[in-house]
Amino acid sequence: MSATMSDRTLIRNDTAAPSALRVVMLLGGLGIGGAETQAIALASEMQRDGHTVDLVTLADGALRPVVESLGLTLHVLPRVAGLAFTAMPALTRWLTISKPQVVYAFLEVQWLLALAAVSCIRAARRPRVVLGLRTSDYDAQSPQLKARLVRSLAKRSTRRADLLIANSRAGLDSYRAVVPNAPHGVVVPNGIDVTRFMPSPVSRAYWRGIWSIPTDATIVGHVGRLDPVKDHELLLRAFAVACASDVACHLVCVGHGDPDRVASLEQLAEALGIACRVHLVGGQADTSTIYPAFDLLALTSRREGFPNVVAEAMSCGVPAIVTDCGASADIVAGLGEVAPVGSVDAFAIGLTRLRARCAAALAQDSRSHIVSNFSLGAAASRTAAALQSLFQVDTV
Structure with missing residues (x-):
């Protein structure tokens, strides 16, 4: 041979x-x-x-x-x-x-x-x-x-x-x-360690208290370093469009970034009129307790391999909207929403659609999907x- x-x-x-x-x-x-x-x-x-x-x-x-x-x-x-x-x-x-x-x-x-x-x-x-x-x-x-x-x-x-x-x-x-x-x-x-990344009402209440966000508010979460490849600018613009009429909707970004990058994103949030609902909370070594505080996860990356954050969030019962890069679409597998890379309008539409779909059944299906396929x-x-x-x- x-x-x-x-x-x-x-x-x-x-x-x-x-x-x-x-x-x-x-x-x-x-x-x-x-x-x-x-x-x-x-x-x-x-x-x-x-x-x-x-x-x-x-x-x-x-x-x-x-x-x-x-x-x-x-x-x-x-x-x-x-x-x-x-x-x-x-x-x-x-x-x-x-x-x-x-x-x-x-x-x-x-x-x-x-x-x-x-x-x-x-x-x-x-x-x-x-x-x-x-x-x-x-x-x-x-x-x-x-x-x-x-x-x-x-x-x-x-x-x-x-x-x-x-x-x-x-x-x-x-x-x-x-x-x-x-x-x-x-x-x-x-x-994904599905015994570690799992729903937790206690964690949900704790972090919302830390962030001063009401328990009944909707939180769109993003976990990832404040790097241009994660395209936080698109995230902020899409959030401003999708959640413009809902003052009870908040965006929480968990991740480290240099001071200039943080200041730039804060300025953009101010210009978009959403500064009071955008929370740049810095990085955390252990994010397993943070995901349960979210209602849905947003990933706006320009490129990815296998984005752990999507699977980790879904394992915690948090459905996700992602850009179509790397394995992102394979992970959400129809349980979330997928938008083209770089499209503010498409991401805003998907975000609006996912908010409307969020329910206990979707949360359970999201976790079951990760347990079955990505343990x-x-x-x-x-x-x-x-x-x-x-x-x-x-x-x-």
């Missing part, structure tokens, strides 16, 4: 698939973000299933207490002057000592580090390298030179990896379109199966 690029990995590996894996997950840091929270949750669930998973990061951060509370092994790599590439020798030493079977690198800078470090290890002891695809716009050009350089190097290095794991079909298709010689890839949707246990099992496939012999 002749090997195609997609079979290359399976032919190369000729040992029996291990029932218990030794995995290093390589992250950029422990700041609050979708990739970081997903990696931590996935590592914990895989350990419960009998695998050994170590977290290795380039920087410490706010999520360290979460890692420690879960009993995960954590190693923060030393760097010189904060430069990522200077962590490569320390990563090589760590991999040589810990002897993982797989290194799972979650973002592009970490891809490059993992591939470089593994290339320095003797072939007989070299772990497999798995790259995580966490977005869906690999054909886009970043305005930042550094980001463009990293992405270009990452694309050129991809062929040296053993497997791609994308958290959305859109992400995998996007990457294959720009890197035709990429290795075999699989789609593993992110997983953390399912994500851990799918990830383990994908990693174990690297050690199976191609017998065809």
Whole structure:
């Protein structure tokens, strides 16, 4: 049999698939973000299933207490002057000592580090390298030179990896379109801890009290950093249109942002005449108690991979309206509303429609959908199966 690029990995590996894996997950840091929270949750669930998973990061951060509370092994790599590439020798030493079977690198800078470090290890002891695809716009050009350089190097290095794991079909298709010689890839949707993200009348009342919003008011919630890619401007404009006549409707945005960004959004809310109903409340390390305070979730992103916030909100019984990017439409699956990226009018119409649809039955259906399709246990099992496939012999 002749090997195609997609079979290359399976032919190369000729040992029996291990029932218990030794995995290093390589992250950029422990700041609050979708990739970081997903990696931590996935590592914990895989350990419960009998695998050994170590977290290795380039920087410490706010999520360290979460890692420690879960009993995960954590190693923060030393760097010189904060430069990522200077962590490569320390990563090589760590991999040589810990002897993982797989290194799972979650973002592009970490891809490059993992591939470089593994290339320095003797072939007989070299772990497999798995790259995580966490977005869906690999054909886009970043305005930042550094980001463009990293992405270009990452694309050129991809062929040296053993497997791609994308958290959305859109992400995998996007990457294959720009890197035709990429290795075999699989789609593993992110997983949600449905025992943690669940409805809570107590949390609902608590946060509404903190925000000084009446218990009977409608809250449209948004969770995500105050970054232009999240398109808060569209959110504010659509909210102003959809909720113009309802003074009991409030918008709560949970997420960190630099002072200039916050000031700009506050000025826009003032200009739209909705400042008294818009609440920019800052970021929270644990959002599981916040979602139940919402009546619906809005996601206006220009690009996404698998937006955890949508599935987390739905797991809490909060239906969502999203822009059609990444896996967003697949997550809501007809239970919410979907609008084209960048369209204020379409998003406002969808927001109005979803408000009219909100009811106890829709809330329950939203949670049931996530429990059935996007549980953390399912994500851990799918990830383990994908990693174990690297050690199976191609017998065809």
